[in-house]
Amino acid sequence: MIKLFIDSDIVLDLLIKRNEFESSAILFTQIDRKEFQGFTSPIVFANVHSIMTKYAGKEESILNLRRIRKILSLLTINEEVIDEALYSDAPGFEDSIQYIASEKNGIDFIITRNKKDYKGSKIPALTATEFLEMNIGNEEI
Template sequence: MMRLLIDTNIVIDLLSKRENFYEEAADLFSRADKNELDLSISSLTFANTNYILTKLTSAKQAREILRKFKVLVDVLSLDDKITELALSDDNFPDFEDGLQYYSAMENEIDIIITRNKKDFKNSKIPVLTAKEFLART
C-alpha cells in the first residue's frame, strides 16, 4: 500500500474545513478510512494542528477533533536524528519543512502531500498536491 506523508496544511484543510481545499483533503482521508491509502503525519503536525484548532474552537473541542482524526493516520516520531538532519540541511531553510521531509525519509514514505510544493523543491521523495495525487489515482 502506498505510504503518504501528509503535510500540516492538508490536515488543517480537512479539520478546519478550509474553503477551496477541504474537498481534496476529505477525499484523501476518506480513502485512508477505506484502507486504500496509508497516511502518516509527523508528531509536529499533530502539535501544530492542535494549536491552530484551539484558535478556531476550544481546547476541549480541539482535542476531541484530534482524537477522532488520529484513527486515520500513523503519527511519526521526531527524534534526535531527524532533528539533527533538519538543522544541518540548508536545502530546507524552513526548519519545520526539514522536519517533515526527514520524517518522511526516515520512515520510507512514498510521496509527500502538501499545498506548498516549493518548500520541498530539493526533496528526493516525490511531492504532490492533494489535487495532483488524486488525479493520478
C-alpha cells in the same frame, strides 16, 4: 501499499473546511479505508492544535485530533532526525524535520498545499488534488 505524509495544511483544510476541503476529505476517506497508509508527525499535531484552538476551542480541537489520530500513524522524530535537520540546507527547519522523518520511513508522497516547502525533495510533494488526479488507487508504484 503507498505511504503518504500528510502535512498540517491538509489536516486543517479538512477540519476547518477550507481551500481544498473536498480533496482532503476524499484523501482521508481513502486512508481510512486502507487504500493508502497515512502518516504525519507530532509537529503537525501541535501546529493543528494551536490553530484549531483559535477556531473552535480546545475541547473541539482535541476531539478532532483524536479522530485524525485514529486514521494517521505518527512518524518518529528522534535525535538522528533532528541532527540531520540541523545540518540540512532546506529553507525551513520544521519542514526539514518532517522531510527527513518521511525519508527514513519510506514515505512515497508528501501531501501538502505548500509544495515550495519541500523544494529539492527526493519525495514528490503534491497537493491533495494532484495526488487524487493520479488515480493510483491501491496499485503499487
